[in-house]
Amino acid sequence: METIYRWLSSLFGSNLAEHLSGWSEVTGDYTEANLFFIIGMSSLIISIAACVTYYYILNHPRWNRGFKWLIFLVIVLIVNFLLAFGICYSDLLAGNISSDISAISVAECLGFGLANIIVSIVIFVFCSLIIKWGSRNCKFSPFKF
Amino acid sequence: MASNKLYIFGIGGTGSRVLKSLTMLLASGVECGVDTIVPIVIDRDMSNHDLTRTKTLIENYIAVNNIAPKEDSQKGYKNRFFNTQIELLNNELCLQLKDNTQKFNEFIGKDTMSSENKALVDILFSKETLELDMTEGFQGNPNIGSVVLNQFDDSDIFKAFANDFKDGDRIFIISSIFGGTGASGFPLLRKVLQTPNQKDADGQPLANWGLVNKAPIGAISVLPYFNVGAATDNSLVNSDTFIDKSKAALSYYKTEDKKLDTLYYIADTNTTTYEHHKGGDEQKNNAHFVELAAAMSILDFVNPQLQQKNIHRKDDKIESTTYKEFGISANVSEIGFANLEDESQKMLINPLSRFLLFRNYMQFVFEKERKYQPYAHRRFNEDFRKKNSIKKLESLQSSFFTWLREMENQNRRFSPFNLSTNNAFDFVKGDISLITKPKWSDNIRYKNWARVDNELNRQISKTDKALGNESRFLELFYRATESLINFKS
Numbered sequence: 001m002e003t004i005y006r007w008l009s010s011l012f013g014s015n016l017a018e019h020l021s022g023w024s025e026v027t028g029d030y031t032e033a034n035l036f037f038i039i040g041m042s043s044l045i046i047s048i049a050a051c052v053t054y055y056y057i058l059n060h061p062r063w064n065r066g067f068k069w070l071i072f073l074v075i076v077l078i079v080n081f082l083l084a085f086g087i088c089y090s091d092l093l094a095g096n097i098s099s100d101i102s103a104i105s106v107a108e109c110l111g112f113g114l115a116n117i118i119v120s121i122v123i124f125v126f127c128s129l130i131i132k133w134g135s136r137n138c139k140f141s142p143f144k145f
Numbered sequence: 146m147a148s149n150k151l152y153i154f155g156i157g158g159t160g161s162r163v164l165k166s167l168t169m170l171l172a173s174g175v176e177c178g179v180d181t182i183v184p185i186v187i188d189r190d191m192s193n194h195d196l197t198r199t200k201t202l203i204e205n206y207i208a209v210n211n212i213a214p215k216e217d218s219q220k221g222y223k224n225r226f227f228n229t230q231i232e233l234l235n236n237e238l239c240l241q242l243k244d245n246t247q248k249f250n251e252f253i254g255k256d257t258m259s260s261e262n263k264a265l266v267d268i269l270f271s272k273e274t275l276e277l278d279m280t281e282g283f284q285g286n287p288n289i290g291s292v293v294l295n296q297f298d299d300s301d302i303f304k305a306f307a308n309d310f311k312d313g314d315r316i317f318i319i320s321s322i323f324g325g326t327g328a329s330g331f332p333l334l335r336k337v338l339q340t341p342n343q344k345d346a347d348g349q350p351l352a353n354w355g356l357v358n359k360a361p362i363g364a365i366s367v368l369p370y371f372n373v374g375a376a377t378d379n380s381l382v383n384s385d386t387f388i389d390k391s392k393a394a395l396s397y398y399k400t401e402d403k404k405l406d407t408l409y410y411i412a413d414t415n416t417t418t419y420e421h422h423k424g425g426d427e428q429k430n431n432a433h434f435v436e437l438a439a440a441m442s443i444l445d446f447v448n449p450q451l452q453q454k455n456i457h458r459k460d461d462k463i464e465s466t467t468y469k470e471f472g473i474s475a476n477v478s479e480i481g482f483a484n485l486e487d488e489s490q491k492m493l494i495n496p497l498s499r500f501l502l503f504r505n506y507m508q509f510v511f512e513k514e515r516k517y518q519p520y521a522h523r524r525f526n527e528d529f530r531k532k533n534s535i536k537k538l539e540s541l542q543s544s545f546f547t548w549l550r551e552m553e554n555q556n557r558r559f560s561p562f563n564l565s566t567n568n569a570f571d572f573v574k575g576d577i578s579l580i581t582k583p584k585w586s587d588n589i590r591y592k593n594w595a596r597v598d599n600e601l602n603r604q605i606s607k608t609d610k611a612l613g614n615e616s617r618f619l620e621l622f623y624r625a626t627e628s629l630i631n632f633k634s
Contacts (some may be wrong), residue, residue, distance in 0.1 A: 058590075059590075060590060060591070060595065060599075061514070061517075061518060061591070061595045061598035061599050061602065062595050062598075064517050064518070064519075065517055136519070136599070136602045136603055137518075137519065137598070137599060137602050138519075139519045140517075140519055140522050141517070144522075
């Protein structure tokens with residue numbers, strides 16, 4: 001999970017990446033909780049849950065249009081953005097970031113939220129492609145194959 | 146008793162209109178005790194609009210029947226829409242009378258008669274009758290019909306009928322008793338069909354005539370159920386004479402006892418008055434419930450479960466004629482499903498409701514939803530509706546709707562459906578319980594047409610992939626409508 005986020009570290013910078021990796025100034029090692037994993041798994045679960053809801057629980061003949069699938073995607077992106085941004089920003093506000101990591105700004109938190117949006121798009125699209133076939137009413141939404 | 150044919154002779158305008166109602170019933174998938182219907186219309190008025198409407202309808206039916214999968218539990222086909230085959234002899238619906246003289250006095254050759262015979266003819270027939278233009282039928286004159294129709298056994302279709310006839314096939318005759326063509330044609334036709342060793346005009350014996358002679362034979366005689374307004378031209382049709390003519394014909398029909406297996410009668414005292422047209426393209430009577438009930442008599446006659454009631458024979462001889470009439474539970478001016486007896490409800494409710502749901506879906510929903518619904522994906526695309534059989538299906542559905550609308554606009558209205566709704570499930574008037582209750586979860590989630598789409602998407606995987614697209618379309622819609630509408634008496 002961390003590897004995927006590291007590919008996008010240009011969006012949020014290496015300092016925040018260190019914090020999210022669980023760097024502890026006390027131990028001088030990555031012994032704190034790995035927030036990449038927590039945020040990544042949460043985003044994964046939220047995206048899959050939204051996908052399952054769209055294709056199997058809602059599974060509605062009037063919701064099988066591309067733009068309605070897009071509504072679900074946008075909701076997932078907003079939730080996952082807030083999750084990623086919120087965790088970083090709350091650490092920033094609470095002073096939970098190690099002093100040996102250079103100062104982190106709100107912009108970097110927003111950048112991580114953006115990175116989580118990109119990850120969430122990939123997860124939601126990938127998940128849609130895998131599970132859509134079992135849906136009675138939405139199997140060709142949004143992909144026409 | 147399947148795999149045999151019922152030959153239906155529809156005589157005159159009423160014959161055409163009853164055949165139209167029968168075609169509508171068969172399109173909607175009513176149970177029919179034979180697998181093939183062979184309609185033959187006998188009418189000298191070839192241009193009457195009722196006949197041309199029926200002809201177009203039957204041609205459309207045949208085109209759709211050709212692609213309809215037939216109910217077959219071994220193959221897993223459930224479709225009953227267009228389940229019964231309709232076959233035309235020599236690809237013609239109408240039995241063409243070879244003589245085409247226009248006036249009655251020309252037909253009987255009055256000009257070439259001796260003066261004594263001319264005087265006799267003048268006693269028997271009025272001047273108006275002798276001058277009658279027969280190209281528009283007999284205009285309520287059974288006396289001339291009985292003279293002119295005597296020649297129909299020489300037509301090519303009649304010969305084709307004899308050639309085609311097989312052991313086990315049956316015959317049914319539809320006629321009205323209060324007009325010209327039907328009243329005169331029915332006893333004549335019955336007599337010809339039961340005359341041994343019938344020969345054609347060349348003196349050649351007709352094929353299979355022994356089988357025709359002994360075939361089970363039923364008939365319906367339609368008594369007055371409409372009036373016509375005052376004539377604005379030289380027409381001889383006069384509805385004031387309908388009752389007297391019916392009485393006279395009925396007294397003659399007494400002689401038909403034991404010559405028919407089953408004779409059905411139907412009439413309606415609550416009549417609609419139509420505009421007066423002596424015939425031709427302007428003779429276009431709206432559909433009437435009496436015609437629908439008359440069509441049901443045909444299905445009653447071939448119902449395998451009613452054979453013992455309908456046919457009483459010993460050694461191929463008719464022991465007694467069964468007489469039947471049709472009635473509704475109360476003398477109401479608006480007939481709904483609730484006014485029909487159980488047997489009629491069982492016959493009509495599911496087929497008519499399912500076919501109307503199918504028509505309404507095509508009318509209101511299909512074009513919009515086919516782009517999105519999985520059942521239509523890569524099967525029923527924008528070119529699908531341009532296919533000949535689908536165009537004919539939709540044309541027939543449009544006629545079906547018009548037929549229902551016309552029956553609703555009579556004095557005695559047949560109005561079991563709300564024809565002005567665009568919604569999926571409020572089109573059946575009265576007891577809505579015939580719509581199958583969905584699972585509670587489906588009931589919460591799917592409303593109105595979404596429930597139909599959900600069912601179509603569910604049923605598509607149950608249809609045979611080997612079927613062609615048009616066939617699969619019919620199978621799919623039958624399955625879906627059957628699942629959504631299932632009246633159990």
